[in-house]
Amino acid sequence: SQTIHQWPATLVQPVGSPLSLECTVEGTSNPNLYWYRQAAGRGLQLLFYSVGIGQISSEVPQNLSASRPQDRQFILSSKKLLLSDSGFYLCAWSGWDRGHEQYFGPGTRLTVT
């Protein structure tokens, strides 16, 4: 069966510090991968998605970047965090043989102070 991991689970970082959030998927090959941010009361905002290694599409211009160094690894980064980067970050995957349904990781709660 497929599983998706995210770490860390929680993170408190000062403004201006760098960020690296990691997501890995097990039990499937060549998944589509997604990063979402969830702010309170504002639903899900798609940040990035990737259909393959090194292929990243950005949905919203912002202070963040994403990379996919391996088939089942997706990293969300920032060089300098802003207060507005605080939120709940979710990674998700979908498979070519699963239609469009997405499967989500447990999330990372980021607080920028």
Add this chain to the structure above:
Amino acid sequence: AQSVTQPDIHITVSEGASLELRCNYSYGATPYLFWYVQSPGQGLQLLLKYFSGDTLVQGIKGFEAEFKRSQSSFNLRKPSVHWSDAAEYFCAVVPNRDDKIIFGKGTRLHILP
């Protein structure tokens, strides 16, 4: 613009009562439709999906949803809620086969004992 509307931000029902959460979408001749549930501090879990065929679909945890093309709706129902159903529920739509998934802003369900 393409949109998914969940008109109720909060809903409160008594334990054992029936539940219906509303979802409307604004496009797509043959949309793919989903309902997800999110418990506090956790990722989203897929409850059910509709791709084609029978317009009444069964999901996990005793939930069902009915696709009504004429009303552009995909409402989620449960005949008798349990306290453990308290969570946030997201409707999601893929308007056409090659489109990305679009999430509603969610409905938070509260259960009275």
